[in-house]
Amino acid sequence: MSIDPVEIIRQFYDPDSTLFALLVEHSRHVALKSLEIATGVAHLNPDMDFIEKAAMLHDIGIFKTHSLKIGCTGKYPYVCHGYLGRELLDGLGLPREFGLVSERHTGAGITLKNIIEADLPLPHRDMVPVTLEEKIICCADKFYSKSPKKRDKVMTRKQIEKSLAKLGPGHVERFAAWADEFNL
Numbered sequence: 509m510s511i512d513p514v515e516i517i518r519q520f521y522d523p524d525s526t527l528f529a530l531l532v533e534h535s536r537h538v539a540l541k542s543l544e545i546a547t548g549v550a551h552l553n554p555d556m557d558f559i560e561k562a563a564m565l566h567d568i569g570i571f572k573t574h575s576l577k578i579g580c581t582g583k584y585p586y587v588c589h590g591y592l593g594r595e596l597l598d599g600l601g602l603p604r605e606f607g608l609v610s611e612r613h614t615g616a617g618i619t620l621k622n623i624i625e626a627d628l629p630l631p632h633r634d635m636v637p638v639t640l641e642e643k644i645i646c647c648a649d650k651f652y653s654k655s656p657k658k659r660d661k662v663m664t665r666k667q668i669e670k671s672l673a674k675l676g677p678g679h680v681e682r683f684a685a686w687a688d689e690f691n692l
Contacts, residue, residue: 513564569593
């Protein structure tokens, strides 16, 4: 199956919109960082083609959420963008792995326990990266923000861990374990 991530994004976003430009720019940063990380762990045989395409599509669900600072005017809370993206990608008939990357990349993954304890508006299931490729993309995503104030900056590991600490238990630990594994 030939997959062109930008063409897929165009199915849901106006290519002349600010949100389209923001999403594609962010996704390209994440794809490049993901490929950089994957190259560093080449001995683990990451699927480079999948990583590049899935990284481009990981945030496809943001338009369905409400986050005015980045131009999203949907009805769902931003935390929902991962599973909403999975629904979009699964609905297109893409291989299941693409949707799982989208669903599992939020924070450093969200456990069922996190969902229940924080009463998050998410389906009750674990949404934590499992495969090497999912972990790489999730990790790479944390280095880049879509926020206008931070968009042009690459975050440091220390900044990422400080930010993830606000999300609840497990996020920092998962990210730190991946960052160590990937020599970041």
